[in-house]
Amino acid sequence: MSDSLRVSRRSLLATAGAGALTAAVPGVASAAGPDEAPVSTPSETKEVDVAIIGAGLTGLNAARALKSAGKSVHVVEADDRPGGRVWTVNLDDGTPVNWGATFVGPQQTEILALAKDVGVGTYKTWNSGKNVQFFNGQRKTYAGTVPQADVGSLLEVSRAMSRLNGLAGSMDPATPWTHPMAAELDKITAHTWIRQNATKLMSQKLLDLAVPALFSVEPWEVSALHLIFYVRSAGTIQNLLNVNAGAQESQFDGGSQIICERVAEQLGTGAVTYSSPARRVVTKDGRTTVYADGVTVVAKKVIVAVPPPMIPRISYEPLLSPTKDQICQHSPMGSVGKAVAVYDTPWWRAKGLTGQATSDIGPVKITFDISPASGKPGVMMGFVDGQDARDWSFWSYEDRRAKVLAQFAEWFGPEALSPRQYLDYNMDAQEWHRGCPVSVPQPGTITGYKDALRRPEGDLHFACTETATIWSGYMDGAVRAGKTVAAEVQAAL
Amino acid sequence: MSDSLRVSRRSLLATAGAGALTAAVPGVASAAGPDEAPVSTPSETKEVDVAIIGAGLTGLNAARALKSAGKSVHVVEADDRPGGRVWTVNLDDGTPVNWGATFVGPQQTEILALAKDVGVGTYKTWNSGKNVQFFNGQRKTYAGTVPQADVGSLLEVSRAMSRLNGLAGSMDPATPWTHPMAAELDKITAHTWIRQNATKLMSQKLLDLAVPALFSVEPWEVSALHLIFYVRSAGTIQNLLNVNAGAQESQFDGGSQIICERVAEQLGTGAVTYSSPARRVVTKDGRTTVYADGVTVVAKKVIVAVPPPMIPRISYEPLLSPTKDQICQHSPMGSVGKAVAVYDTPWWRAKGLTGQATSDIGPVKITFDISPASGKPGVMMGFVDGQDARDWSFWSYEDRRAKVLAQFAEWFGPEALSPRQYLDYNMDAQEWHRGCPVSVPQPGTITGYKDALRRPEGDLHFACTETATIWSGYMDGAVRAGKTVAAEVQAAL
Numbered sequence: 001m002s003d004s005l006r007v008s009r010r011s012l013l014a015t016a017g018a019g020a021l022t023a024a025v026p027g028v029a030s031a032a033g034p035d036e037a038p039v040s041t042p043s044e045t046k047e048v049d050v051a052i053i054g055a056g057l058t059g060l061n062a063a064r065a066l067k068s069a070g071k072s073v074h075v076v077e078a079d080d081r082p083g084g085r086v087w088t089v090n091l092d093d094g095t096p097v098n099w100g101a102t103f104v105g106p107q108q109t110e111i112l113a114l115a116k117d118v119g120v121g122t123y124k125t126w127n128s129g130k131n132v133q134f135f136n137g138q139r140k141t142y143a144g145t146v147p148q149a150d151v152g153s154l155l156e157v158s159r160a161m162s163r164l165n166g167l168a169g170s171m172d173p174a175t176p177w178t179h180p181m182a183a184e185l186d187k188i189t190a191h192t193w194i195r196q197n198a199t200k201l202m203s204q205k206l207l208d209l210a211v212p213a214l215f216s217v218e219p220w221e222v223s224a225l226h227l228i229f230y231v232r233s234a235g236t237i238q239n240l241l242n243v244n245a246g247a248q249e250s251q252f253d254g255g256s257q258i259i260c261e262r263v264a265e266q267l268g269t270g271a272v273t274y275s276s277p278a279r280r281v282v283t284k285d286g287r288t289t290v291y292a293d294g295v296t297v298v299a300k301k302v303i304v305a306v307p308p309p310m311i312p313r314i315s316y317e318p319l320l321s322p323t324k325d326q327i328c329q330h331s332p333m334g335s336v337g338k339a340v341a342v343y344d345t346p347w348w349r350a351k352g353l354t355g356q357a358t359s360d361i362g363p364v365k366i367t368f369d370i371s372p373a374s375g376k377p378g379v380m381m382g383f384v385d386g387q388d389a390r391d392w393s394f395w396s397y398e399d400r401r402a403k404v405l406a407q408f409a410e411w412f413g414p415e416a417l418s419p420r421q422y423l424d425y426n427m428d429a430q431e432w433h434r435g436c437p438v439s440v441p442q443p444g445t446i447t448g449y450k451d452a453l454r455r456p457e458g459d460l461h462f463a464c465t466e467t468a469t470i471w472s473g474y475m476d477g478a479v480r481a482g483k484t485v486a487a488e489v490q491a492a493l
Numbered sequence: 494m495s496d497s498l499r500v501s502r503r504s505l506l507a508t509a510g511a512g513a514l515t516a517a518v519p520g521v522a523s524a525a526g527p528d529e530a531p532v533s534t535p536s537e538t539k540e541v542d543v544a545i546i547g548a549g550l551t552g553l554n555a556a557r558a559l560k561s562a563g564k565s566v567h568v569v570e571a572d573d574r575p576g577g578r579v580w581t582v583n584l585d586d587g588t589p590v591n592w593g594a595t596f597v598g599p600q601q602t603e604i605l606a607l608a609k610d611v612g613v614g615t616y617k618t619w620n621s622g623k624n625v626q627f628f629n630g631q632r633k634t635y636a637g638t639v640p641q642a643d644v645g646s647l648l649e650v651s652r653a654m655s656r657l658n659g660l661a662g663s664m665d666p667a668t669p670w671t672h673p674m675a676a677e678l679d680k681i682t683a684h685t686w687i688r689q690n691a692t693k694l695m696s697q698k699l700l701d702l703a704v705p706a707l708f709s710v711e712p713w714e715v716s717a718l719h720l721i722f723y724v725r726s727a728g729t730i731q732n733l734l735n736v737n738a739g740a741q742e743s744q745f746d747g748g749s750q751i752i753c754e755r756v757a758e759q760l761g762t763g764a765v766t767y768s769s770p771a772r773r774v775v776t777k778d779g780r781t782t783v784y785a786d787g788v789t790v791v792a793k794k795v796i797v798a799v800p801p802p803m804i805p806r807i808s809y810e811p812l813l814s815p816t817k818d819q820i821c822q823h824s825p826m827g828s829v830g831k832a833v834a835v836y837d838t839p840w841w842r843a844k845g846l847t848g849q850a851t852s853d854i855g856p857v858k859i860t861f862d863i864s865p866a867s868g869k870p871g872v873m874m875g876f877v878d879g880q881d882a883r884d885w886s887f888w889s890y891e892d893r894r895a896k897v898l899a900q901f902a903e904w905f906g907p908e909a910l911s912p913r914q915y916l917d918y919n920m921d922a923q924e925w926h927r928g929c930p931v932s933v934p935q936p937g938t939i940t941g942y943k944d945a946l947r948r949p950e951g952d953l954h955f956a957c958t959e960t961a962t963i964w965s966g967y968m969d970g971a972v973r974a975g976k977t978v979a980a981e982v983q984a985a986l
Contacts, residue, residue: 192681220680220936322886323921325824326921335819390942442714456838
């Protein structure tokens with residue numbers, strides 16, 4: 001198992017490219033295993049204007065904005081690295097692999113500006129050649145964005161996508177519950193909506209595939225209204241799904257996490273405490289104290305910048321409101337793993353393949369060529385989403401490896417069976433994430449709880465990519481949410 | 494506000510019927526407010542065979558079974574009283590009012606046997622006279638279980654109920670995911686299923702009403718498969734909904750919580766630590782330690798007997814499996830409040846009314862006469878379920894009082910406007926509950942996670958009324974779950 005890993009980029013950086021990595025066994029333990037003691041004794045107390053819980057893109061970017069406005073900040077982070085859901089590991093040769101957020105598109109101007117600002121470049125996702133489609137046990141290839149299907153199904157798919165864009169067009173992304181059809185759309189799942197808007201099995205199958213691709217859940221596990229909101233938040237369904245001119249167009253040189261590392265660095269030495277989960281937040285006499293492992297932070301305002309299901313795992317005094325707690329209960333994280341095979345070269349390119357495949361059976365249903373800009377090594381990545389991620393959490397490493405490589409071989413060629421390294425992980429097994437990429441509102445949640453997620457309570461403010469109205473769920477949304485909450489806190493200070 | 498209350502029965506008992514009670518203001522604070530300190534220093538360490546987290550009916554009954562099998566047990570309870578979701582408060586004159594589980598039906602043999610065993614009797618829920626139906630702004634009355642509607646709608650409702658019973662009949666309640674139609678039924682909400690099985694607006698409305706009545710959520714917030722499971726678990730939909738010969742037939746003399754108090758007493762002095770939320774559970778070298786406020790319990794086995802959304806709010810080493818954590822994320826609690834008006838007598842009885850009403854507008858949509866067996870005082874209780882419970886968490890006490898009493902007056906008569914006491918609460922605001930009566934699997938949860946909720950992990954075992962297969966969600970299911978987990982633990986010791 002020396003070819004898999006479960007170390008964070010930060011530990012790797014600390015040990016300067018150490019080679020021996022241990023296996024990421026889903027369901028067993030996260031890299032950042034907590035200490036045995038129930039809660040460590042605070043070793044240090046900091047007093048600042050704003051305490052921030054979570055050093056993901058949102059929390060870090062909020063800290064950055066507040067710092068440049070002259071406010072003092074301190075960030076506590078449960079993991080032993082910055083980034084949160086932006087998580088990059090490095091192979092033995094230094095090649096970065098994004099376990100977390102990977103892609104960036106041209107409309108995502110906020111994350112692109114931030115990356116530029118901290119000196120991180122981008123390169124285009126490999127997209128030359130033909131894509132593979134593996135449906136009903138049959139391998140087909142196609143060029144461009146139109147998959148292999150009969151004309152009737154393609155027309156239905158196209159019509160349904162136009163309808164999604166149309167419904168999204170009449171939505172205010174700040175108040176999706178005010179959409180003229182909100183009540184109706186929030187009463188059904190995306191699965192039901194797809195069947196109301198496409199009658200052919202093939203078009204239903206093609207449309208269904210978009211749901212795990214976007215949310216890492218099955219089509220019946222998300223409100224149709226939230227799907228419309230996601231489209232609105234990104235502009236069009238094409239923006240969400242496409243490589244060229246879409247959300248998968250580019251990747252960051254050196255991995256996405258490097259942006260977070262640089263922002264954290266710029267906050268100054270000691271501005272972030274790592275391996276420091278917040279346990280309890282107490283507001284009293286106009287000051288709020290965050291009790292985290294290893295540090296206690298006393299502040300005028302607190303930003304809770306963690307994924308929605310993690311919010312109520314911290315304890316609060318006074319308690320969070322009923323609607324804040326309940327909206328978090330109604331927004332479970334998607335289930336997602338990634339499987340990565342590393343080869344000396346991206347050999348599929350020479351065969352005229354993009355390295356992109358879609359499949360109607362798992363464990364992998366979507367692949368991408370995520371090789372670095374140099375094309376060396378060749379890195380093939382498979383998404384394991386929704387039910388597939390849950391199922392494979394019971395399999396052994398050897399089983400996962402064998403099943404994934406067999407899929408890659410069937411789609412791209414027998415070379416797939418001999419990678420120089422195979423690694424995978426399951427985000428659901430990570431203590432401070434318990435799923436990815438985003439939390440997914442169940443039917444009734446948006447209309448039932450409205451703005452409960454982002455509504456401040458007392459001196460507590462809340463932000464994460466899920467609170468963003470533009471590119472919600474993406475790195476870009478996280479940066480925006482950080483900016484928005486920083487402005488909100490500044491106004492309240 | 495001296496006529497409302499937020500004290501637990503235990504504190505009331507301790508202060509021997511003290512009169513001055515403070516207001517239960519939803520969204521503000523629970524009775525059992527935690528201390529300021531992040532976590533209290535353990536003052537005591539206990540070493541037992543089995544540590545039990547949660548002194549609800551499940552945890553207490555598991556403790557009882559293990560103790561009588563000769564095992565040593567210790568129970569830690571976050572609230573300052575036994576009972577969990579079985580929660581009774583007492584009015585100034587001692588009259589018990591159940592904030593939590595209230596009713597018991599003749600098929601619920603396990604809770605009835607337990608009550609008998611600890612000397613708690615039952616009395617029949619008042620059910621003589623006519624029921625009130627308030628639909629489309631119109632008040633009508635009817636006798637028996639058949640509401641006022643056109644024959645076509647009544648036929649549709651009757652057919653849909655037969656279909657529910659039929660689908661339930663072919664389900665093994667231990668494995669609902671193996672039902673022949675499980676995949677299909679778990680992909681849609683109860684709302685969608687109702688519309689697939691009833692076309693008339695009136696019949697849809699009547700069927701819709703059953704969902705908040707059972708789960709305290711809106712019809713689109715629960716998987717249709719779970720509705721079928723609930724019916725199977727109770728035998729028939731009639732068993733669930735009816736007063737005579739159904740789940741609402743009787744109530745316990747002295748309130749439901751007294752059963753839990755007596756079981757706790759029988760466990761012996763010091764067997765339960767109250768106001769002691771478990772924070773962290775660590776298994777190491779064959780022993781598991783539960784770190785709770787005020788006490789540390791070292792045990793061979795641990796039973797986690799808390800509602801599903803509360804399970805991941807405790808931290809574990811080793812971590813819970815991905816599927817255990819995720820099924821808890823996918824099972825939010827229902828939203829529920831109760832409004833209670835107390836009168837010198839149950840004056841509606843003299844008007845030939847049962848005191849039962851159903852309404853298509855809130856805040857109250859269902860009422861019951863919950864007067865004690867003596868009929869003195871007269872106590873009218875209104876359920877505030879699902880969206881109504883969320884909405885009213887923003888209202889002032891005065892607004893809630895005025896709106897509820899106006900509803901009672903419209904349905905039963907102007908006498909309703911002058912209660913000698915009005916009290917209400919919102920279970921969503923309680924720190925260790927955050928909703929009631931049960932957690933509600935979202936579409937995809939049962940088929941996606943199967944038995945993940947009740948599956949033991951290492952030396953941890955899990956039980957709550959939600960893990961019961963018979964009368965799941967009821968006091969009876971809680972007793973059964975306690976017995977089942979006790980047997981499971983005994984076999985593993």
